[in-house]
Amino acid sequence: xxxxxxADNVKVAVRVRPLNKRENSYPHxxxxxxxxxxxxxxxxxxxxxxxxLHSFSFDHIFTPDATNGSVYETVASPxxxxxxxxxxxxxxxxxxxxxxxxxxxxxxxxxxxxxxxCLSQVFQHISAQSAxxxxxRASYIEIYNEFIRDLLIPSNDNLKVHQNVATNTVYVDAHxxxxxxxxxVLKIISAGEAVRTIGATNMNEKASRSHTLFTLxxxxxxxxxxxxxxxxxxxxxxxRTSTLVLVDLAGSERASxxxxxxxxxxxxxxxxxxxxxxxxxxxxxxxxxxxxxxHVPYRDSKLTRLLQxxxxxxxxxxxxxxxxxxxxxxxxxxxxxxxxxxxxxxTNHAETNEFLDDRAKLRRAExxxxxxxxxxxx
Ligand code: ADP
Ligand code: MG
Numbered sequence: 125x126x127x128x129x130x131a132d133n134v135k136v137a138v139r140v141r142p143l144n145k146r147e148n149s150y151p152h153x154x155x156x157x158x159x160x161x162x163x164x165x166x167x168x169x170x171x172x173x174x175x176x177l178h179s180f181s182f183d184h185i186f187t188p189d190a191t192n193g194s195v196y197e198t199v200a201s202p203x204x205x206x207x208x209x210x211x212x213x214x215x216x217x218x219x220x221x222x223x224x225x226x227x228x229x230x231x232x233x234x235x236x237x238x239x240x241x242c243l244s245q246v247f248q249h250i251s252a253q254s255a256x257x258x259x260x261r262a263s264y265i266e267i268y269n270e271f272i273r274d275l276l277i278p279s280n281d282n283l284k285v286h287q288n289v290a291t292n293t294v295y296v297d298a299h300x301x302x303x304x305x306x307x308x309v310l311k312i313i314s315a316g317e318a319v320r321t322i323g324a325t326n327m328n329e330k331a332s333r334s335h336t337l338f339t340l341x342x343x344x345x346x347x348x349x350x351x352x353x354x355x356x357x358x359x360x361x362x363x364r365t366s367t368l369v370l371v372d373l374a375g376s377e378r379a380s381x382x383x384x385x386x387x388x389x390x391x392x393x394x395x396x397x398x399x400x401x402x403x404x405x406x407x408x409x410x411x412x413x414x415x416x417x418x419h420v421p422y423r424d425s426k427l428t429r430l431l432q433x434x435x436x437x438x439x440x441x442x443x444x445x446x447x448x449x450x451x452x453x454x455x456x457x458x459x460x461x462x463x464x465x466x467x468x469x470x471t472n473h474a475e476t477n478e479f480l481d482d483r484a485k486l487r488r489a490e491x492x493x494x495x496x497x498x499x500x501x502x
Pocket of ligand 2: 372
């Protein structure tokens with residue numbers, strides 16, 4: 125591996141969606157200027173008090189008029205660029221149910237989401253350059269009640285997490301489909317979405333409880349240029365490998381342990397272990413008392429095991445926290461903003477994942493043998 129390109133804080137963006145009809149007609153909504161939103165700060169006021177109750181600042185706050193296009197350009201596109209250079213990239217959407225996670229990640233025909241825009245950037249980049257060959261594979265999985273299901277082979281609904289000790293990476297044995305065009309990937313996404321809908325008795329309820337992870341594995345090799353005999357001898361066959369992971373998380377209200385306590389017995393599975401653990405992992409990573417990765421409980425949930433590189437590891441990460449400005453949901457919005465404030469202090473160490481492939485190793489060995497032979501003839 126090459127040395128670290130940068131020690132990179134997790135980037136956190138907050139996206140405030142427009143009020144919906146129900147929220148807008150709530151009697152107290154119009155009388156209070158509850159949230160004051162600027163591109164870098166979000167402040168809570170209660171109309172009877174002149175002072176702000178809470179104020180948060182972030183690198184990027186998207187106001188209700190922001191489009192998926194501007195979210196993509198500001199926070200997602202730089203990560204796709206990194207992924208194309210061999211750096212792992214993870215983008216995930218966090219927030220309470222109906223706050224706008226899926227709108228942000230998948231979007232609609234009028235305003236395609238971050239996922240489609242990122243994938244389209246990948247294919248545009250590949251077709252516009254001639255210096256490297258690219259191989260792409262895609263997988264799509266869902267974590268539901270701590271079971272990992274392959275959305276491409278739905279009968280595989282209990283995938284295991286494996287660890288590759290040599291490369292210090294964690295993976296699931298999901299189907300990894302080779303893709304060569306944007307259409308290929310879009311087919312995978314729509315097939316995966318259909319599987320999620322078919323299995324659910326109540327789609328909204330299921331969407332609010334499950335996490336989906338779309339992974340594009342990008343492998344690229346520099347094409348040896350015949351004229352460039354002066355190039356570094358091994359540069360022609362060094363392989364870069366990275367993953368671009370796009371995550372739509374379960375509704376963050378599922379992470380509220382206080383709520384879960386009362387309902388745990390009557391409503392099995394209400395508590396979302398993966399989200400609770402995500403919160404704990406972020407707390408530990410940003411706590412001054414934690415001085416070793418051994419204290420961070422990544423292994424306590426499927427989600428945190430799979431997202432370990434994104435949280436304090438070898439990846440560049442953006443978390444898009446979706447919130448509603450509705451008074452009705454002020455507690456959940458506050459809880460999301462507090463999560464977001466902690467998450468922005470997580471530090472990652474993203475590296476360019478570049479390895480010599482077997483041919484390169486062979487050629488290098490041949491060169492060394494030839495050099496030795498020459499030496500011996502002298
Ligand atoms: P979540 O995935 O967080 O549960 P959704 O993305 O499904 O929430 O959003 C809930 C509803 O609000 C959907 O009808 C969606 O179209 C709408 N919505 C969410 N965010 C926006 C936005 N930024 N602009 C317009 N409509 C939005
Ligand atoms: Mg959703």
